[in-house]
Amino acid sequence: MSADLVSTLQARFPRLAPRPSADHPAVNAPLEEVVPLLRCLRDEHGFDLLTDVTAIDWAPGAAPRFTVVYHLLSTTRAGAYVRVAAPCAGTEEAPVAPSVTSLWAGADWHERECFDLMGVRFEGHPDLRRILMWDGYPYHPLRKDFPLAGIETELPAEDVAAETGARVVAAPMAGGPFVASAGEINLTEAEPRAKDESWSDRAPQPGHTPLRQVKE
Protein backbone atom coordinates (compact mmCIF):
# COMPACT_ATOMS: atom_id res chain seq x y z
CA MET A 1 0.00 0.00 0.00
CA SER A 2 2.67 2.47 1.03
CA ALA A 3 5.11 1.34 -1.67
CA ASP A 4 2.25 1.60 -4.14
CA LEU A 5 1.61 5.23 -3.27
CA VAL A 6 5.28 6.21 -3.47
CA SER A 7 5.83 4.44 -6.79
CA THR A 8 2.62 5.89 -8.23
CA LEU A 9 3.80 9.33 -7.23
CA GLN A 10 7.29 8.67 -8.59
CA ALA A 11 5.82 7.80 -11.98
CA ARG A 12 4.19 11.21 -12.02
CA PHE A 13 6.99 13.17 -10.32
CA PRO A 14 10.31 11.52 -11.27
CA ARG A 15 12.38 13.65 -8.88
CA LEU A 16 10.66 12.24 -5.79
CA ALA A 17 12.60 9.93 -3.52
CA PRO A 18 11.15 7.62 -0.89
CA ARG A 19 11.93 8.82 2.65
CA PRO A 20 12.74 6.32 5.40
CA SER A 21 9.77 6.13 7.74
CA ALA A 22 8.82 3.73 10.52
CA ASP A 23 5.08 3.94 10.08
CA HIS A 24 3.46 5.76 7.18
CA PRO A 25 4.77 6.43 3.67
CA ALA A 26 6.92 9.51 3.29
CA VAL A 27 8.62 11.16 0.36
CA ASN A 28 11.42 13.65 -0.16
CA ALA A 29 10.49 16.20 -2.78
CA PRO A 30 12.33 19.11 -4.35
CA LEU A 31 10.93 22.40 -3.10
CA GLU A 32 9.47 23.52 -6.43
CA GLU A 33 7.43 20.31 -6.78
CA VAL A 34 5.83 20.56 -3.34
CA VAL A 35 2.72 22.46 -4.40
CA PRO A 36 1.91 20.34 -7.49
CA LEU A 37 2.64 17.17 -5.50
CA LEU A 38 0.37 18.18 -2.61
CA ARG A 39 -2.35 19.20 -5.07
CA CYS A 40 -2.05 15.77 -6.73
CA LEU A 41 -2.24 14.02 -3.32
CA ARG A 42 -5.28 16.06 -2.35
CA ASP A 43 -7.23 15.77 -5.59
CA GLU A 44 -6.26 12.31 -6.87
CA HIS A 45 -5.34 10.31 -3.78
CA GLY A 46 -7.93 11.50 -1.28
CA PHE A 47 -5.54 13.21 1.18
CA ASP A 48 -8.00 15.96 1.93
CA LEU A 49 -6.75 17.05 5.37
CA LEU A 50 -3.50 18.88 6.05
CA THR A 51 -2.86 17.94 9.68
CA ASP A 52 0.42 19.76 10.22
CA VAL A 53 3.12 21.84 8.62
CA THR A 54 6.36 21.70 10.51
CA ALA A 55 10.09 21.94 9.97
CA ILE A 56 13.29 20.18 10.96
CA ASP A 57 16.37 22.16 11.98
CA TRP A 58 19.45 20.12 11.04
CA ALA A 59 21.70 22.31 13.27
CA PRO A 60 23.64 25.47 12.38
CA GLY A 61 25.91 25.09 9.40
CA ALA A 62 24.11 22.08 7.94
CA ALA A 63 23.12 22.22 4.29
CA PRO A 64 20.24 22.37 3.92
CA ARG A 65 19.68 23.69 7.41
CA PHE A 66 15.87 23.46 7.35
CA THR A 67 13.49 20.89 5.92
CA VAL A 68 9.76 21.56 5.85
CA VAL A 69 7.42 18.63 6.40
CA TYR A 70 3.79 18.58 5.34
CA HIS A 71 1.61 15.97 7.07
CA LEU A 72 -1.44 14.77 5.12
CA LEU A 73 -4.34 12.62 6.29
CA SER A 74 -7.23 11.14 4.36
CA THR A 75 -10.64 11.39 5.96
CA THR A 76 -12.13 8.99 3.39
CA ARG A 77 -9.53 6.19 3.40
CA ALA A 78 -9.01 4.75 6.86
CA GLY A 79 -5.46 5.09 8.17
CA ALA A 80 -4.09 6.78 5.06
CA TYR A 81 -1.38 9.23 6.10
CA VAL A 82 1.59 10.59 4.22
CA ARG A 83 4.44 13.00 4.92
CA VAL A 84 6.09 15.16 2.32
CA ALA A 85 9.50 16.61 3.20
CA ALA A 86 11.35 19.25 1.22
CA PRO A 87 14.64 21.07 1.90
CA CYS A 88 14.13 24.82 2.26
CA ALA A 89 15.59 27.36 -0.12
CA GLY A 90 16.90 30.75 0.97
CA THR A 91 19.59 31.51 3.49
CA GLU A 92 20.24 29.87 6.84
CA GLU A 93 18.79 32.89 8.64
CA ALA A 94 15.78 33.22 6.34
CA PRO A 95 14.80 29.85 4.89
CA VAL A 96 12.01 29.91 2.32
CA ALA A 97 9.29 27.39 1.51
CA PRO A 98 6.12 27.63 -0.59
CA SER A 99 2.84 28.32 1.20
CA VAL A 100 0.04 25.82 0.66
CA THR A 101 -2.70 28.16 1.84
CA SER A 102 -3.99 28.07 -1.74
CA LEU A 103 -4.68 24.35 -1.31
CA TRP A 104 -5.84 24.26 2.32
CA ALA A 105 -7.07 27.39 4.08
CA GLY A 106 -6.09 25.66 7.33
CA ALA A 107 -2.42 25.85 6.36
CA ASP A 108 -2.55 29.50 7.43
CA TRP A 109 -1.97 29.01 11.16
CA HIS A 110 0.31 25.97 10.73
CA GLU A 111 2.61 28.07 8.59
CA ARG A 112 2.44 31.00 10.98
CA GLU A 113 3.48 28.71 13.83
CA CYS A 114 6.31 27.26 11.76
CA PHE A 115 7.44 30.77 10.87
CA ASP A 116 7.19 31.92 14.48
CA LEU A 117 9.17 29.09 16.05
CA MET A 118 11.52 28.06 13.23
CA GLY A 119 11.76 31.18 11.09
CA VAL A 120 10.70 29.57 7.82
CA ARG A 121 9.25 32.18 5.45
CA PHE A 122 6.30 30.75 3.52
CA GLU A 123 6.08 32.47 0.15
CA GLY A 124 2.53 33.32 -0.87
CA HIS A 125 1.17 33.26 2.68
CA PRO A 126 -1.54 35.95 3.01
CA ASP A 127 -0.57 37.12 6.51
CA LEU A 128 2.72 35.72 7.77
CA ARG A 129 2.81 37.05 11.34
CA ARG A 130 3.96 35.42 14.56
CA ILE A 131 1.23 33.39 16.24
CA LEU A 132 2.59 32.27 19.64
CA MET A 133 5.36 34.72 20.49
CA TRP A 134 4.52 38.40 20.31
CA ASP A 135 5.08 40.67 17.32
CA GLY A 136 8.57 42.10 17.46
CA TYR A 137 10.13 39.15 19.31
CA PRO A 138 13.58 38.94 17.76
CA TYR A 139 14.23 35.18 17.82
CA HIS A 140 12.81 31.89 16.59
CA PRO A 141 12.79 29.74 19.75
CA LEU A 142 12.70 26.21 18.35
CA ARG A 143 15.90 26.64 16.37
CA LYS A 144 18.81 24.50 17.49
CA ASP A 145 20.99 27.50 18.33
CA PHE A 146 18.35 29.02 20.66
CA PRO A 147 18.86 28.06 24.32
CA LEU A 148 15.87 26.60 26.18
CA ALA A 149 16.28 29.22 28.91
CA GLY A 150 15.75 31.99 26.40
CA ILE A 151 17.69 35.15 25.60
CA GLU A 152 17.33 38.45 27.41
CA THR A 153 15.17 40.95 25.53
CA GLU A 154 12.44 43.54 26.06
CA LEU A 155 8.92 42.92 27.35
CA PRO A 156 6.25 43.21 24.64
CA ALA A 157 4.84 46.43 26.17
CA GLU A 158 7.09 49.46 26.69
CA ASP A 159 4.84 51.15 29.25
CA VAL A 160 4.71 48.08 31.48
CA ALA A 161 8.45 47.55 31.11
CA ALA A 162 9.08 51.17 32.10
CA GLU A 163 6.77 50.96 35.10
CA THR A 164 7.91 47.62 36.47
CA GLY A 165 11.46 47.44 35.21
CA ALA A 166 10.74 43.87 34.15
CA ARG A 167 12.53 42.31 31.19
CA VAL A 168 12.38 39.03 29.38
CA VAL A 169 15.31 37.21 31.01
CA ALA A 170 16.88 33.81 30.58
CA ALA A 171 15.17 31.34 32.90
CA PRO A 172 17.35 29.87 35.66
CA MET A 173 18.26 26.36 34.61
CA ALA A 174 20.28 25.17 37.66
CA GLY A 175 21.51 21.92 36.23
CA GLY A 176 18.40 21.46 34.12
CA PRO A 177 16.55 20.77 31.93
CA PHE A 178 14.71 18.52 34.33
CA VAL A 179 13.98 15.04 33.10
CA ALA A 180 12.07 12.14 34.58
CA SER A 181 13.73 8.74 34.86
CA ALA A 182 12.00 6.23 32.62
CA GLY A 183 11.27 2.78 34.03
CA GLU A 184 11.81 3.82 37.63
CA ILE A 185 9.43 2.01 39.99
CA ASN A 186 10.10 4.25 42.99
CA LEU A 187 8.01 7.33 42.26
CA THR A 188 10.19 9.59 44.40
CA GLU A 189 13.20 8.57 42.33
CA ALA A 190 11.21 9.01 39.11
CA GLU A 191 10.48 12.69 39.83
CA PRO A 192 11.86 15.03 37.18
CA ARG A 193 15.24 16.27 38.30
CA ALA A 194 18.35 17.83 36.83
CA LYS A 195 20.80 15.46 35.20
CA ASP A 196 23.67 17.19 36.93
CA GLU A 197 22.91 18.29 40.49
CA SER A 198 26.50 19.14 41.37
CA TRP A 199 25.89 22.82 40.53
CA SER A 200 23.17 25.43 40.75
CA ASP A 201 22.67 29.13 40.01
CA ARG A 202 24.47 30.06 43.23
CA ALA A 203 27.30 27.57 42.81
CA PRO A 204 28.05 27.56 39.09
CA GLN A 205 29.43 24.58 37.27
CA PRO A 206 33.25 24.61 37.39
CA GLY A 207 34.76 25.81 34.15
CA HIS A 208 31.37 26.71 32.73
CA THR A 209 30.84 30.12 31.15
CA PRO A 210 27.21 31.23 31.04
CA LEU A 211 25.63 31.42 27.60
CA ARG A 212 25.86 34.90 26.17
CA GLN A 213 23.90 34.83 22.96
CA VAL A 214 24.31 37.55 20.35
CA LYS A 215 21.24 38.84 18.60
CA GLU A 216 20.97 37.39 15.14
Place this chain on the structure above:
Amino acid sequence: MVTANTELGYNSKVEGGVIVSRADAAINWIRTNSMWPMPMGLACCAIELMAVGGARFDIARFGAEVMRFSPRQADVMIVAGTVTYKMAPQVRRIYDQMASPKWVIAMGACASSGGMYRSYATLQGVDRIVPVDVYVSGCPPRPEALLDALMKLQGQVRREPAARRLLSA
Protein backbone atom coordinates in the same frame (compact mmCIF):
# COMPACT_ATOMS: atom_id res chain seq x y z
CA MET B 1 -23.15 29.13 88.16
CA VAL B 2 -25.70 29.76 85.40
CA THR B 3 -27.18 33.25 85.41
CA ALA B 4 -30.66 34.15 84.33
CA ASN B 5 -29.24 36.61 81.83
CA THR B 6 -29.12 34.85 78.43
CA GLU B 7 -28.18 37.95 76.45
CA LEU B 8 -24.76 37.43 75.00
CA GLY B 9 -24.81 40.18 72.41
CA TYR B 10 -24.90 43.93 72.46
CA ASN B 11 -27.48 45.38 74.77
CA SER B 12 -28.51 48.87 73.69
CA LYS B 13 -30.45 49.46 76.91
CA VAL B 14 -27.35 48.93 78.98
CA GLU B 15 -24.64 50.25 76.66
CA GLY B 16 -26.51 53.02 74.83
CA GLY B 17 -26.75 53.64 71.06
CA VAL B 18 -23.02 54.10 70.56
CA ILE B 19 -20.21 51.69 69.81
CA VAL B 20 -16.67 52.79 70.38
CA SER B 21 -14.04 51.22 68.16
CA ARG B 22 -10.94 52.08 66.20
CA ALA B 23 -11.48 53.38 62.67
CA ASP B 24 -8.92 50.84 61.44
CA ALA B 25 -10.88 48.00 62.96
CA ALA B 26 -14.14 49.16 61.39
CA ILE B 27 -12.66 49.79 57.95
CA ASN B 28 -10.66 46.57 57.91
CA TRP B 29 -13.68 44.61 59.15
CA ILE B 30 -15.61 45.89 56.13
CA ARG B 31 -12.75 45.22 53.74
CA THR B 32 -11.84 41.74 54.88
CA ASN B 33 -15.35 40.40 54.71
CA SER B 34 -16.05 41.38 51.12
CA MET B 35 -12.91 40.88 49.09
CA TRP B 36 -14.13 40.50 45.55
CA PRO B 37 -11.66 38.47 43.52
CA MET B 38 -10.51 39.23 40.01
CA PRO B 39 -10.08 35.67 38.69
CA MET B 40 -6.93 35.88 36.59
CA GLY B 41 -7.25 32.26 35.44
CA LEU B 42 -4.40 31.50 33.04
CA ALA B 43 -3.89 27.75 33.30
CA CYS B 44 -4.93 24.64 35.23
CA CYS B 45 -4.93 26.45 38.61
CA ALA B 46 -8.04 28.20 37.32
CA ILE B 47 -9.88 24.87 37.52
CA GLU B 48 -9.08 24.68 41.25
CA LEU B 49 -10.11 28.32 41.54
CA MET B 50 -13.47 27.36 40.05
CA ALA B 51 -13.75 24.54 42.57
CA VAL B 52 -13.17 27.08 45.33
CA GLY B 53 -16.10 29.05 43.97
CA GLY B 54 -18.30 25.96 43.87
CA ALA B 55 -20.55 24.58 46.60
CA ARG B 56 -18.12 22.03 48.02
CA PHE B 57 -15.41 24.48 49.07
CA ASP B 58 -17.60 27.59 48.92
CA ILE B 59 -15.48 30.71 49.06
CA ALA B 60 -18.71 32.57 49.92
CA ARG B 61 -18.10 31.54 53.55
CA PHE B 62 -15.30 34.12 53.53
CA GLY B 63 -17.15 36.81 51.62
CA ALA B 64 -15.13 36.44 48.44
CA GLU B 65 -17.60 34.69 46.18
CA VAL B 66 -18.24 37.65 43.89
CA MET B 67 -15.82 36.92 41.06
CA ARG B 68 -15.59 40.12 39.08
CA PHE B 69 -14.42 39.97 35.49
CA SER B 70 -14.22 43.75 35.51
CA PRO B 71 -11.04 44.82 37.31
CA ARG B 72 -12.71 48.06 38.37
CA GLN B 73 -15.01 46.14 40.72
CA ALA B 74 -12.41 43.77 42.11
CA ASP B 75 -10.30 43.96 45.29
CA VAL B 76 -8.00 40.96 45.08
CA MET B 77 -6.45 39.57 41.93
CA ILE B 78 -5.95 35.81 42.09
CA VAL B 79 -3.28 35.00 39.52
CA ALA B 80 -4.07 31.34 38.87
CA GLY B 81 -1.72 29.84 36.35
CA THR B 82 1.31 30.24 34.13
CA VAL B 83 2.08 33.83 33.20
CA THR B 84 3.82 33.99 29.84
CA TYR B 85 5.84 36.99 28.80
CA LYS B 86 3.22 37.63 26.14
CA MET B 87 0.47 37.76 28.79
CA ALA B 88 2.48 39.63 31.44
CA PRO B 89 1.72 43.19 30.21
CA GLN B 90 -1.99 42.40 30.18
CA VAL B 91 -1.83 41.09 33.75
CA ARG B 92 -0.13 44.31 34.81
CA ARG B 93 -2.68 46.48 32.96
CA ILE B 94 -5.58 44.67 34.62
CA TYR B 95 -3.87 45.18 37.97
CA ASP B 96 -3.47 48.89 37.16
CA GLN B 97 -7.19 49.12 36.36
CA MET B 98 -8.22 47.76 39.75
CA ALA B 99 -9.27 50.40 42.25
CA SER B 100 -7.28 50.75 45.48
CA PRO B 101 -7.05 49.19 47.96
CA LYS B 102 -6.06 46.08 46.03
CA TRP B 103 -4.21 42.87 46.78
CA VAL B 104 -2.70 40.01 44.79
CA ILE B 105 -2.62 36.29 45.51
CA ALA B 106 -0.13 34.29 43.42
CA MET B 107 -1.81 30.91 43.21
CA GLY B 108 0.38 27.90 42.48
CA ALA B 109 3.97 27.26 41.52
CA CYS B 110 3.79 28.92 38.10
CA ALA B 111 2.41 32.25 39.28
CA SER B 112 4.78 32.24 42.26
CA SER B 113 8.03 31.33 40.52
CA GLY B 114 7.48 30.16 36.96
CA GLY B 115 7.07 26.64 38.33
CA MET B 116 8.16 23.84 36.07
CA TYR B 117 8.32 26.18 33.08
CA ARG B 118 11.99 27.10 33.09
CA SER B 119 11.78 28.31 29.54
CA TYR B 120 12.08 31.27 27.22
CA ALA B 121 8.34 31.94 27.18
CA THR B 122 7.43 32.04 30.88
CA LEU B 123 7.64 34.89 33.35
CA GLN B 124 9.59 33.52 36.34
CA GLY B 125 7.09 34.65 38.97
CA VAL B 126 4.29 37.20 38.69
CA ASP B 127 5.96 39.25 41.47
CA ARG B 128 8.22 40.64 38.75
CA ILE B 129 5.34 42.72 37.43
CA VAL B 130 2.81 43.09 40.28
CA PRO B 131 3.28 43.23 44.07
CA VAL B 132 2.18 39.91 45.55
CA ASP B 133 0.68 39.69 49.05
CA VAL B 134 0.25 35.93 49.44
CA TYR B 135 1.93 33.05 47.61
CA VAL B 136 0.24 29.65 47.47
CA SER B 137 2.38 26.58 46.90
CA GLY B 138 1.15 23.58 44.97
CA CYS B 139 0.82 22.43 41.41
CA PRO B 140 -2.05 23.04 41.42
CA PRO B 141 -2.86 23.94 45.05
CA ARG B 142 -5.78 22.24 46.74
CA PRO B 143 -8.87 24.46 47.03
CA GLU B 144 -8.33 24.48 50.80
CA ALA B 145 -4.90 26.00 50.20
CA LEU B 146 -6.45 28.90 48.34
CA LEU B 147 -9.01 29.37 51.12
CA ASP B 148 -6.12 29.41 53.56
CA ALA B 149 -4.38 32.03 51.43
CA LEU B 150 -7.52 34.13 51.47
CA MET B 151 -7.71 33.85 55.26
CA LYS B 152 -4.02 34.76 55.51
CA LEU B 153 -4.69 37.79 53.35
CA GLN B 154 -7.65 38.75 55.53
CA GLY B 155 -5.41 38.50 58.57
CA GLN B 156 -2.90 40.74 56.82
CA VAL B 157 -5.56 43.30 55.87
CA ARG B 158 -6.84 43.39 59.47
CA ARG B 159 -3.46 44.72 60.56
CA GLU B 160 -3.31 47.48 57.94
CA PRO B 161 -3.38 51.14 59.12
CA ALA B 162 -6.39 51.73 56.88
CA ALA B 163 -7.60 55.03 58.39
CA ARG B 164 -4.19 56.68 58.19
CA ARG B 165 -3.78 55.58 54.59
CA LEU B 166 -7.24 56.83 53.69
CA LEU B 167 -6.51 60.24 55.22
CA SER B 168 -3.11 60.55 53.59
CA ALA B 169 -4.33 59.35 50.19
